[in-house]
Amino acid sequence: MRRIGITGGIGSGKSVVARLFAALGVPVYDSDSRAKWVMAHDLVLRAQLLAAFGADTYGADGQLNRPYLARVAFADPARLAQLNALVHPRVGEDFAAWSAQQAAAGHAYALKEAALLFESGAYQGLDKVITVFAPPEVRTARVLARDAHRTAADVARIIAQQLPETERLARADYVVYNDDSQLVIPQVLALHQQWARE
Ligand SMILES: CC(C)(COP(=O)(O)OP(=O)(O)OC[C@H]1O[C@@H](n2cnc3c(N)ncnc32)[C@H](O)[C@@H]1O)[C@@H](O)C(=O)NCCC(=O)NCCS
Numbered sequence: 001m002r003r004i005g006i007t008g009g010i011g012s013g014k015s016v017v018a019r020l021f022a023a024l025g026v027p028v029y030d031s032d033s034r035a036k037w038v039m040a041h042d043l044v045l046r047a048q049l050l051a052a053f054g055a056d057t058y059g060a061d062g063q064l065n066r067p068y069l070a071r072v073a074f075a076d077p078a079r080l081a082q083l084n085a086l087v088h089p090r091v092g093e094d095f096a097a098w099s100a101q102q103a104a105a106g107h108a109y110a111l112k113e114a115a116l117l118f119e120s121g122a123y124q125g126l127d128k129v130i131t132v133f134a135p136p137e138v139r140t141a142r143v144l145a146r147d148a149h150r151t152a153a154d155v156a157r158i159i160a161q162q163l164p165e166t167e168r169l170a171r172a173d174y175v176v177y178n179d180d181s182q183l184v185i186p187q188v189l190a191l192h193q194q195w196a197r198e
Pocket residue numbers: 009010011031032035036039065066067069070073080083084087114115116117120158161162
């Protein structure tokens with residue numbers, strides 16, 4: 001089974017494109033939601049996060065205090081690197097177990113959706129990588145329309161902490177253009193037809 005990564009900057013349309021592949025029956029692993037799951041359920045990781053980020057990391061209900069962690073992590077690259085160093089290896093293990101199940105189920109390929117596929121090194125375990133492209137101004141407008149709690153400054157800071165668009169495009173095996181320059185569904189269908197039968 002081929003393991004294909006799908007990445008792109010915040011608001012590029014990774015989730016929309018991943019949902020199109022899912023509609024075609026392709027298994028999709030969402031790194032963002034799985035990262036939050038392991039942060040909430042892995043007891044060793046919980047202890048590490050509490051030691052690194054303090055008691056406010058989890059609320060009284062035991063749930064991850066995402067606004068607190070976002071504020072601390074996104075304000076300081078060193079703290080963000082510390083968070084990533086704790087979380088990403090666990091997400092890698094979780095993905096390995098998940099993708100083995102998909103291979104056993106007989107799928108021709110599976111997708112791993114991750115905002116930080118290159119930044120986290122997770123691309124190394126994959127056969128190919130798709131980058132979903134949209135220019136920063138389009139991505140910012142989409143995120144502001146989607147996330148009421150985010151300001152333009154928040155989005156700019158997150159974009160600044162992510163890989164430059166040019167590098168994400170150069171390192172991709174395939175690009176899905178989600179910048180209104182062309183329809184997205186035909187691009188997804190063309191890639192699916194290439195992998196579904198191999
Ligand atoms: C810090 C957290 C709790 C903030 O959660 P919150 O729901 O407020 O933001 P969300 O997860 O939607 O992130 C918003 C956007 O920021 C970007 N982003 C997320 N995590 C990171 C990160 N570690 N480094 C840089 N950018 C990131 C992504 O583009 C994401 O779409 C969350 O981002 C997190 O747990 N990050 C660490 C785990 C991780 O790296 N997840 C991504 C897996 S690839």
